Amino acid sequence: xxxxxxxxxxxxxxxxxxxxxxxxxxxxxxxxxxxxxxxxxxxxxxxxxxxxxxxxxxxxxxxxxxxxxxxxxxxxxxxxxxxxxxxxxxxxxxxxxxxxxxxxxxxxxxxxxxxxxxxxxxxxxxxxxxxxxxxxxxxxxxxxxxxxxxxxxxxxxxxxxxxxxxxxxxxxxxxxxxxxxxxxxxxxxxxxxxxxxxxxxxxxxxxxxxxxxxxxxxxxxxxxxxxxxxxxxxxxxxxxxxxxxxxxxxxxxxxxxxxxxxxxxxxxxxxxxxxxxxxxxxxxxxxxxxxxxxxxxxxxxxxxxxxxxxxxxxxxxxxxxxxxxxxxxxxxxxxxxxxxxxxxxxxxxxxxxxxxxxxxxxxxxxxxxxxxxxxxxxxxxxxxxxxxxxxxxxxxxxxxxxxxxxxxxxxxxxxxxxxxxxxxxxxxxxxxxxxxxxxxxxxxxxxxxxxxxxxxxxxxxxxxxxxxxxxxxxxxxxxxxxxxxxxxxxxxxxxxxxxxxxxxxxxxxxxxxxxxxxxxxxxxxxxxxxxxxxxxxxxxxxxxxxxxx
Amino acid sequence: xxxxxxxxxxxxxxxxxxxxxxxxxxxxxxxxxxxxxxxxxxxxxxxxxxxxxxxxxxxxxxxxxxxxxxxxxxxxxxxxxxxxxxxxxxxxxxxxxxxxxxxxxxxxxxxxxxxxxxxxxxxxx
Numbered sequence: 001x002x003x004x005x006x007x008x009x010x011x012x013x014x015x016x017x018x019x020x021x022x023x024x025x026x027x028x029x030x031x032x033x034x035x036x037x038x039x040x041x042x043x044x045x046x047x048x049x050x051x052x053x054x055x056x057x058x059x060x061x062x063x064x065x066x067x068x069x070x071x072x073x074x075x076x077x078x079x080x081x082x083x084x085x086x087x088x089x090x091x092x093x094x095x096x097x098x099x100x101x102x103x104x105x106x107x108x109x110x111x112x113x114x115x116x117x118x119x120x121x122x123x124x125x126x127x128x129x130x131x132x133x134x135x136x137x138x139x140x141x142x143x144x145x146x147x148x149x150x151x152x153x154x155x156x157x158x159x160x161x162x163x164x165x166x167x168x169x170x171x172x173x174x175x176x177x178x179x180x181x182x183x184x185x186x187x188x189x190x191x192x193x194x195x196x197x198x199x200x201x202x203x204x205x206x207x208x209x210x211x212x213x214x215x216x217x218x219x220x221x222x223x224x225x226x227x228x229x230x231x232x233x234x235x236x237x238x239x240x241x242x243x244x245x246x247x248x249x250x251x252x253x254x255x256x257x258x259x260x261x262x263x264x265x266x267x268x269x270x271x272x273x274x275x276x277x278x279x280x281x282x283x284x285x286x287x288x289x290x291x292x293x294x295x296x297x298x299x300x301x302x303x304x305x306x307x308x309x310x311x312x313x314x315x316x317x318x319x320x321x322x323x324x325x326x327x328x329x330x331x332x333x334x335x336x337x338x339x340x341x342x343x344x345x346x347x348x349x350x351x352x353x354x355x356x357x358x359x360x361x362x363x364x365x366x367x368x369x370x371x372x373x374x375x376x377x378x379x380x381x382x383x384x385x386x387x388x389x390x391x392x393x394x395x396x397x398x399x400x401x402x403x404x405x406x407x408x409x410x411x412x413x414x415x416x417x418x419x420x421x422x423x424x425x426x427x428x429x430x431x432x433x434x435x436x437x438x439x440x441x442x443x444x445x446x447x448x449x450x451x452x453x454x455x456x457x458x459x460x461x462x463x464x465x466x467x468x469x470x471x472x473x474x475x476x477x478x479x480x481x482x483x484x485x486x487x488x489x490x491x492x493x494x495x496x497x498x499x500x501x502x503x504x505x506x507x508x509x510x511x512x513x514x515x516x517x518x519x520x521x522x523x524x525x526x527x528x529x530x531x532x533x534x535x536x537x538x539x540x541x542x543x544x545x546x547x548x549x
Numbered sequence: 550x551x552x553x554x555x556x557x558x559x560x561x562x563x564x565x566x567x568x569x570x571x572x573x574x575x576x577x578x579x580x581x582x583x584x585x586x587x588x589x590x591x592x593x594x595x596x597x598x599x600x601x602x603x604x605x606x607x608x609x610x611x612x613x614x615x616x617x618x619x620x621x622x623x624x625x626x627x628x629x630x631x632x633x634x635x636x637x638x639x640x641x642x643x644x645x646x647x648x649x650x651x652x653x654x655x656x657x658x659x660x661x662x663x664x665x666x667x668x669x670x671x672x673x674x
Contacts, residue, residue: 305637306608306637309637309658309659310564310567310637310658311564311566312658312659313564313566313567313570313637313658313659313660314564314566314567314569314570315659316659316660316661317567317570317574317659317660317661317662317665318566318570320660320661320662320663321570321573321574321577321662324662324663326573326574326577326662327573327577345659349659
């Protein structure tokens with residue numbers, strides 16, 4: 001709502017009117033050859049609106065326009081007495097028309113009012129002209145050519161007003177912009193009169209008449225909401241400081257903003273926030289449920305581990321006692337069975353561990369416990385842990401590391417587990433007499449840990465799915481090569497927690513190389529710590545949907 | 550094993566099979582066992598039998614093994630008896646928690662016969 005534009009237009013309407021009056025009087029004086037009392041009255045009444053306008057410091061503000069109209073009506077009554085009869089009424093209407101037209105720039109009703117006044121004036125003047133310009137009664141003033149001039153003046157004024165009203169691209173375009181607004185806009189007088197409704201009024205105040213809208217705020221708001229609003233309205237009208245607040249009415253949530261307009265009225269913006277409020281509530285509930293769910297899942301897996309480990313303890317313990325022939329010799333077959341029971345039990349144990357780690361990582365419940373240590377030393381001892389397993393399959397197990405230390409800032413347990421999982425996989429999937437090699441080195445700001453084998457390998461499709469829980473390659477599903485596929489998922493998750501990634505390359509039938517790359521090198525080792533840390537901080541959570549490569 | 554007085558081990562473990570496993574392993578190596586499935590009874594049994602070692606399951610139904618260990622360590626007469634925790638919890642921080650709880654050592658389930666016996670021997674030969 002461009003109120004400044006509105007003021008300018010009101011002024012223009014009044015100026016146009018004054019000009020029309022002056023020209024009309026001047027013409028009539030020229031025709032009649034004398035300046036009569038009627039000319040003086042016409043000039044005085046015609047000029048009055050403009051005078052009052054210039055006297056008013058607030059320019060054509062609503063309140064001064066109202067005052068002006070009152071004055072004009074009074075003076076029109078005087079004109080009625082002076083000129084007499086229906087002719088006087090026409091003139092009075094003629095004088096009021098510009099003022100109502102000026103005010104009507106904003107209000108449809110008054111534009112109609114102004115138009116009807118002009119129409120009435122024009123009609124009466126026309127009637128006068130048709131009757132041959134008969135002298136008016138009462139004062140017995142000879143009006144001369146005035147009826148003709150009046151008709152022309154009314155015509156010019158009406159056309160001028162129409163042009164002005166139409167020539168308002170600013171108002172017109174801002175009006176359509178306003179109507180696009182997803183909020184209801186109300187122009188309200190400080191006393192609560194609704195002057196105008198725009199924007200999404202009809203949507204927000206569903207069920208209320210839209211055109212015209214209710215005349216009073218009381219018809220739109222009720223109870224406490226109205227009480228608050230009346231207070232806010234008065235405060236904003238008084239101080240000019242905008243106010244915004246939220247109210248709940250009959251299960252609806254509304255955001256209200258009040259701001260004083262230059263003309264002294266208040267712009268009231270009303271937004272239906274019920275959907276927002278409900279949405280926010282639902283989001284909150286969903287988030288709580290998700291957090292609870294994740295916690296419960298982690299708890300569930302923790303207790304599941306315990307429940308599984310307890311019987312596994314009996315399985316492994318008793319079979320181990322048999323294997324160790326603790327209570328004397330047993331037939332070779334039974335000793336072999338004991339061995340198999342024990343091995344299967346261990347395999348189950350590994351899966352249990354992986355499931356727990358994977359679930360905790362997915363729930364975001366796995367926090368890294370970083371410390372500074374030598375990665376070479378840690379990895380070397382880790383490789384030793386699987387030596388026995390490699391020997392069982394007559395595999396060549398090689399560990400390659402550069403001379404000296406590689407100082408890292410990482411989670412020891414995680415790094416050990418990552419290498420352990422990679423090595424276990426490599427040993428599991430490499431046929432007898434094959435080769436498994438673990439390598440560690442620096443690469444820029446990254447620590448690289450690589451495990452390659454001469455195992456069954458993976459094709460492109462399998463590589464793509466690598467590291468997702470329960471995805472195991474078809475070629476890997478031999479009787480002796482069972483696994484949940486969780487091992488790699490855990491490695492990947494732990495690498496990601498460190499800000500790193502898992503890379504893999506493989507040729508089916510020839511072997512695979514799986515590489516962990518993590519920005520965990522210490523400054524003494526790389527000098528690019530900031531870079532590495534920055535990357536680390538960016539990636540906090542594990543995202544299973546990422547591709548491994 | 551020829552010992553005048555067999556060493557006594559108090560086993561606090563709620564799972565029947567695990568109890569049998571620990572008992573059998575210890576029995577086979579000449580240890581005498583006292584058994585209870587309830588943590589509440591452990592203190593009284595310890596006072597009565599004065600075991601040389603206590604094997605304590607941490608996950609007990611009524612009262613936590615850590616709590617029972619604390620009772621034992623708070624008792625002037627019993628505090629010198631070594632307590633070895635046995636737990637299926639093997640997560641980060643568990644070991645520290647158990648050590649802070651006053652246990653001298655920690656065996657995680659599932660056990661292997663060798664490491665179980667090694668740990669027991671470490672305390673009572």
